[in-house]
Amino acid sequence: MDRLRRYVEAVVADRQCPVHTAVAFNAAYFGYELAGEGYGNGAFDIDAFPTLTLGDEAPALPVGALVRIETGSDPLYAEIVHREGRHSAASEHDHFPSWVSGAPAGATGAGDRDEPPDPLRRELLVPDFMVFGPALQLSEAKLARFRARQKWLDKDGHVVVDARYASTRQARLDPTVAFVDHLLTHQRESLLSPLVPVSIVQLAGGTGQKRLQQALAGLLDTVAHALRASDALRCWGHYALTRTRIGAGLTKDGPLGGADLRALTASVERAAAPPAGRRHNVHGPRTTYTAVGPWLRGIDGAEPLLTGVEYAVSVCRANLALADFVRGDTDNGLCGGSGVRITLDDGFEGGGVWRSHHPGAEESDGSDPLVPAGRGWRDALDPPEARGIAVPQQRDPAKEAAGAEPVEADFVEEELPDAPLADERAADDTIGGREYLRITDSEVSWQIPLRLVHLAEGRLPLSRLVRDGLLLLGMDRLSVQLEVLHHNGNGGQVVTADLTEATGMLRGLQWPADFFPGIRVYVQWPRGGTVFRLSTVELGEPVEIDGEIITHRYDPQVLTRDGAPGSSRSSDSAVGLDSRSLVLRAVRRCGLLTPDGHALLDRVALPRVVYASVPSVHQHTALERALGELLAAQHLYAETGSRGADGQPHYPARDDERPIPLIGYEPSLVAVSRSGARHEVLQFTSVEHFVHGFVRRLPHGWEPTDAQRDAYREHCRHVGKADGWELPAGYTFVTAHSRRR
Numbered sequence: 001m002d003r004l005r006r007y008v009e010a011v012v013a014d015r016q017c018p019v020h021t022a023v024a025f026n027a028a029y030f031g032y033e034l035a036g037e038g039y040g041n042g043a044f045d046i047d048a049f050p051t052l053t054l055g056d057e058a059p060a061l062p063v064g065a066l067v068r069i070e071t072g073s074d075p076l077y078a079e080i081v082h083r084e085g086r087h088s089a090a091s092e093h094d095h096f097p098s099w100v101s102g103a104p105a106g107a108t109g110a111g112d113r114d115e116p117p118d119p120l121r122r123e124l125l126v127p128d129f130m131v132f133g134p135a136l137q138l139s140e141a142k143l144a145r146f147r148a149r150q151k152w153l154d155k156d157g158h159v160v161v162d163a164r165y166a167s168t169r170q171a172r173l174d175p176t177v178a179f180v181d182h183l184l185t186h187q188r189e190s191l192l193s194p195l196v197p198v199s200i201v202q203l204a205g206g207t208g209q210k211r212l213q214q215a216l217a218g219l220l221d222t223v224a225h226a227l228r229a230s231d232a233l234r235c236w237g238h239y240a241l242t243r244t245r246i247g248a249g250l251t252k253d254g255p256l257g258g259a260d261l262r263a264l265t266a267s268v269e270r271a272a273a274p275p276a277g278r279r280h281n282v283h284g285p286r287t288t289y290t291a292v293g294p295w296l297r298g299i300d301g302a303e304p305l306l307t308g309v310e311y312a313v314s315v316c317r318a319n320l321a322l323a324d325f326v327r328g329d330t331d332n333g334l335c336g337g338s339g340v341r342i343t344l345d346d347g348f349e350g351g352g353v354w355r356s357h358h359p360g361a362e363e364s365d366g367s368d369p370l371v372p373a374g375r376g377w378r379d380a381l382d383p384p385e386a387r388g389i390a391v392p393q394q395r396d397p398a399k400e401a402a403g404a405e406p407v408e409a410d411f412v413e414e415e416l417p418d419a420p421l422a423d424e425r426a427a428d429d430t431i432g433g434r435e436y437l438r439i440t441d442s443e444v445s446w447q448i449p450l451r452l453v454h455l456a457e458g459r460l461p462l463s464r465l466v467r468d469g470l471l472l473l474g475m476d477r478l479s480v481q482l483e484v485l486h487h488n489g490n491g492g493q494v495v496t497a498d499l500t501e502a503t504g505m506l507r508g509l510q511w512p513a514d515f516f517p518g519i520r521v522y523v524q525w526p527r528g529g530t531v532f533r534l535s536t537v538e539l540g541e542p543v544e545i546d547g548e549i550i551t552h553r554y555d556p557q558v559l560t561r562d563g564a565p566g567s568s569r570s571s572d573s574a575v576g577l578d579s580r581s582l583v584l585r586a587v588r589r590c591g592l593l594t595p596d597g598h599a600l601l602d603r604v605a606l607p608r609v610v611y612a613s614v615p616s617v618h619q620h621t622a623l624e625r626a627l628g629e630l631l632a633a634q635h636l637y638a639e640t641g642s643r644g645a646d647g648q649p650h651y652p653a654r655d656d657e658r659p660i661p662l663i664g665y666e667p668s669l670v671a672v673s674r675s676g677a678r679h680e681v682l683q684f685t686s687v688e689h690f691v692h693g694f695v696r697r698l699p700h701g702w703e704p705t706d707a708q709r710d711a712y713r714e715h716c717r718h719v720g721k722a723d724g725w726e727l728p729a730g731y732t733f734v735t736a737h738s739r740r741r
Contacts, residue, residue: 005226008240009233010034017081017128017309018239018316021224022064022179026079028223030190031197032131039066039079040133043195046077050186052159054152057120060163060170062178063238066187069127069159071152077136078127082239082312084293085349086124086160096291101346101353102374105163105171110380115168123163124293126312147307157308175238176224180216184209214702228468236316236323237347249317255301256314261321264295268322272356273338287357289376291350292318315351322354326369333369334360343369345376366447444469445524449555452517452562455569460506460534462497466525467504476500478530485535486512487551497530502730506532511569517562518554544670556597560667564588579626580635586610587636587665592651596667600639602649603661627663637664648725704732711735 011027012019014034019027026032030042049068052058061067063083069076087100089109099110106119130137146153154160165171170178183191191200192207201207204215227233227240234243250258271288296302296314305314326333326342334341341360346353355375357363367373444465454460470478476499484491491512498505524533542551545559565581565588566574574585586609591599607615607623615623630636642657643649653659704712704727712733716725727733 001222001226001229004028004222005230008223008226009230009242012227012233012240013242013244015081015128015309016130016313017126018236018241018312019227020063020081020240021176021220021227021238022062023079023081024223024227024240025179025220026064026066029196029198029200029219033133036130036133038131038133040135042132042190043193044190046132046136048189049077051075052125052161054150054154054159055161057162057164060121060123060165060178061125061186062175062182064179065182066190067127069152071146076127076129076138076146076152077132078129079131080125081128081309082126082315083348084124084315084351085346086122087349088122090291090294090350096289096294096350096353098287098289098376099380100349101289101291101355101376102372103349103377103380104168105165106168107377113381117167119165119168119171121163121165121171123161125159125161126309127157127159128309143308156306156311158311176217176220180213180220183216184212210703225468225471229472234320236319239312239316241313241316241320245313246317246320249313255299256296256305256317260299260302261318264292264318265322265325267295268342268354268356269335269338269340272340272358274358285357285359285362287355289345290354290356291352292322292354293351296351319352322352323370330369332364332366334364341369343367344372346374347372443524443526445522447520447522449518449520449558450511450515451558452567452569452572455511455515455517456572458507458509458511460509460521460523462504462506462525464503467499467501469525469527470497470504470530471499472528473530480506480530480532482506482509483531483533484512485533487536487538514551516548516550516554516559517567518556518559520553520555542672544672545667547668549672556667557593557595560588560593560597560599560665579622580630582610583623583626583630584635584665587663591663591665598667599665600641600651600662601664602641603638603663606663635665635668637666638662639664702732708733 007028008019008024011024011032011034015023017023026039030039030044032038033041044066046066046068049066050059050061052061052067052069054069061080061083063080065080067078067080069078085100087103089097090100097110099107104115104119105121106114106116129143143153143157147155147157170181173181190196193199200212200215200219203219204211224238228235230240232242232244233240234246249256250261253259268290271290272286274286292315293311296306296318302314304310322342323344326344329335330342333343338358339360340356340358341363343355343357344352345355353376355373444463446463448461450460470480478497478499479494480497482493482495484493493510495506495508498507519536522535522537525531537553538551539553542549544550546563548563550559564585566572566577566585574582577585583606586606587601588599590605590609591601593599601609606627607620610623611619627636631638639651639662640653641649641651641660641662642653643660644654644657649660649662650657651662709727712727713725715733715735
């Protein structure tokens with residue numbers, strides 16, 4: 001790792017462009033030589049490179065692709081070092097259109113729901129013509145003539161093409177996954193060449209497609225870690241620049257220097273801020289979107305820094321400046337002085353699109369502001385008022401106890417993606433996922449609601465950032481100190497940091513006895529250290545939810561899922577439950593979740609969810625009686641959804657679909673005095689019981705079989721799952737079975 005890190009540092013310093021993970025892989029695998037030689041001695045058939053022509057349609061290519069650009073005479077040979085969206089609609093507006101931010105490939109307008117099977121997307125590709133050594137380099141004068149003619153290259157020395165994707169799935173692939181696919185297709189001959197320093201065939205132990213994919217994924221992860229772990233480099237996404245080059249740019253006085261980048265951060269904040277002297281929120285919420293590429297092109301005198309590979313450098317530096325501002329000068333994206341919240345909304349289109357919203361406090365949900373959210377497209381597709389029920393929420397101390405900010409009036413969001421299935425105990429991040437609070441040079445802090453599986457198995461997920469930092473110590477398993485600050489005092493324990501998983505995991509934890517599924521824990525990790533500090537926050541006043549007393553901040557969604565009848569830290573089984581409890585468990589475990597913990601299940605699917613098969617007459621009668629009693633007692637309620645042509649149910653009901661009955665669960669929440677606080681821990685006796693099918697996380701780089709994918713689709717169809725029938729990335733499906741615990 002030390003040798004690799006020193007090498008990629010030298011490559012980044014040698015190249016004039018930001019070095020993407022895929023480009024760094026090319027350098028290490030194909031033997032990029034420093035001091036101007038590049039790939040001149042590489043094992044390539046340059047005439048087999050994919051061909052690009054300015055303005056034409058071409059198969060989609062990832063960063064790292066080696067290409068030839070037709071010129072009418074001698075072609076240009078290059079490596080694609082930067083790629084971004086250049087949606088045609090963005091060039092038709094004075095301001096960046098919000099719906100383009102996060103829009104899928106093939107989208108032609110706001111609210112366009114049609115996804116073509118082979119989408120087309122306008123993309124800007126930045127080629128580096130200096131990578132094949134002196135023999136294939138063109139003079140600056142000739143490149144300047146090409147730019148001036150704008151026939152083979154545009155005026156900035158870039159190539160704009162209409163990229164054709166084979167499927168919507170291909171258009172959504174992570175850049176490194178797309179690069180692996182490219183290597184195994186367009187670049188396969190060079191990849192398997194015996195002339196490379198060490199062949200992938202040797203590393204993978206064969207030429208099978210699966211072996212090669214897994215080996216390449218592992219190598220790209222290793223290269224990415226080497227880039228991120230270097231003290232000499234800084235990364236924006238998959239792109240790396242030297243700190244020296246970034247610092248030199250910030251200290252200069254000319255265009256795109258420190259003053260201009262500070263002006264960029266200020267303009268992003270001001271874009272949504274209310275006019276000075278006006279009463280707070282007098283004109284209601286305001287949202288704006290700023291695309292980095294167009295903003296940079298509007299700076300006087302910046303043209304020389306936006307041509308060739310310098311454009312990619314400028315885009316990365318601008319995004320890093322905004323990211324540093326968000327990390328260091330805001331509270332999780334919320335600017336204290338103006339009340340504006342700044343978040344990254346799209347990392348691909350226009351060089352990166354940043355969203356500014358005022359008042360930002362209403363959106364301070366704890367989510368990571370640097371993870372692209374795509375809200376521009378989502379709001380164009382389904383405006384907030386169309387996605388929920390217009391219910392003014394008055395100030396409610398009981399609801400605020402869950403940790404939410406009080407609001408004067410808002411819409412209750414009724415759709416949440418990725419609601420898991422019954423017994424989906426291994427999908428740790430599907431609900432109430434990890435939420436970063438702050439990332440600084442000295443510390444990483446985050447909050448996470450504990451799932452039932454965390455409590456039962458004594459573990460805590462880490463973030464990839466923490467895992468990468470601990471890996472610098474040279475071990476993939478090590479002992480660390482965990483300090484727990486809870487209401488009944490402090491405690492310390494030695495646990496194991498398992499860094500073999502994608503994000504890392506603390507194992508062997510002894511959780512306090514009164515920790516419950518959904519409790520929010522706040523974790524701090526000083527960079528470079530081996531100590532973790534974990535704390536909880538007590539509620540101002542306890543609340544009672546379905547008879548259980550909750551004394552600490554919690555996540556309502558996790559509490560609904562993992563607090564269903566039959567669930568405890570020592571057992572998670574439906575064995576022994578009466579009919580009413582079985583119905584409640586089915587709705588809470590399989591229903592579509594809302595942010596405040598409601599769950600909605602297809603009424604027709606209820607018997608199949610409860611019994612995992614067609615029930616007998618006796619079972620059906622008992623089920624109907626139990627459901628009637630729960631509805632009469634208002635433990636459940638009836639709602640109406642709709643079913644699409646593909647058989648999937650939806651809520652809220654869609655106008656063009658057939659209505660269907662739904663069964664809803666609403667947490668019964670009451671504020672109570674602290675004197676009445678109590679917490680029961682259920683006991684467990686070992687029995688053999690039936691386990692419904694569930695998804696399980698796979699080791700990094702593994703993939704489920706086609707049979708497992710088909711079994712998951714059939715399971716989703718069987719139980720009427722409303723929010724997608726495809727396995728989440730990184731998971732497999734375990735079919736129903738019996739076991740003893």
